[in-house]
Amino acid sequence: MLTRIDHIGIACHDLDTTVEFYRATYGFEVFHTEVNEEQGVREAMLKINDTSDGGASYLQLLEPTREDSTVAKWLAKNGEGVHHIAFGTADVDADAADVRGKGVRVLYDEPRRGSMGSRITFLHPKDCHGVLTELVTSAAVESPEH
């Protein structure tokens, strides 16, 4: 079951400049940074609020690290902006199987590593009214079946 807006993924050309925009404009601070080689992104997580399911909601700022990454291709086509949205769940495996069973294309056979040790998968935007949608189970949440 999806229990929170986990994050909004925002693609940018320059992570440091964009982090500074969010800090200077709104006072949002960096909670975590990492490079995800598999996804081809350098990212910063800005924590905005805690959520009623024991998790939190973040902005995830994404800068591509290589030109063949999906985010680099997306930026070349669309320019900077909202790249995806992510819903949090205690059990990404179960929810991915559930939505796959309903005919929504799930982009990974098995969840992959996301921010801060989370496990993530993506749903095809064409099956989700144009919204690239991520499902995420954070590392802090133990999923009983896995």
Next chain:
Amino acid sequence: MLTRIDHIGIACHDLDTTVEFYRATYGFEVFHTEVNEEQGVREAMLKINDTSDGGASYLQLLEPTREDSTVAKWLAKNGEGVHHIAFGTADVDADAADVRGKGVRVLYDEPRRGSMGSRITFLHPKDCHGVLTELVTSAAVESPEH
């Protein structure tokens, strides 16, 4: 001060179909619907979680009601997808003045009426790294100065 992700605004061609997608796929239920004639949209709010500032985070599904509305024009250009993101604050007037003072273009001289009796304004996406950004004070939160 911005204290939560208030909502993600998603533009769609057909509100009923999109509401049904979110219900059938994820179990998200409609919390509120309304028509905002000024904005030229029919909308549904799907509540996803409560937030640590006493508010909540929603998906806001938006269908244009007339062809000259900003959402209709946006849909014609971009197709369905994430139209804007909104941060919640107890005092939209103060935060709008603050970001205006930092050189970000605020689209309204005074906040206007948003979903569920809230007061909202928008920031120019070109000043926000491509993200159309809304600031919102919900009707339930009393702002001491206004």
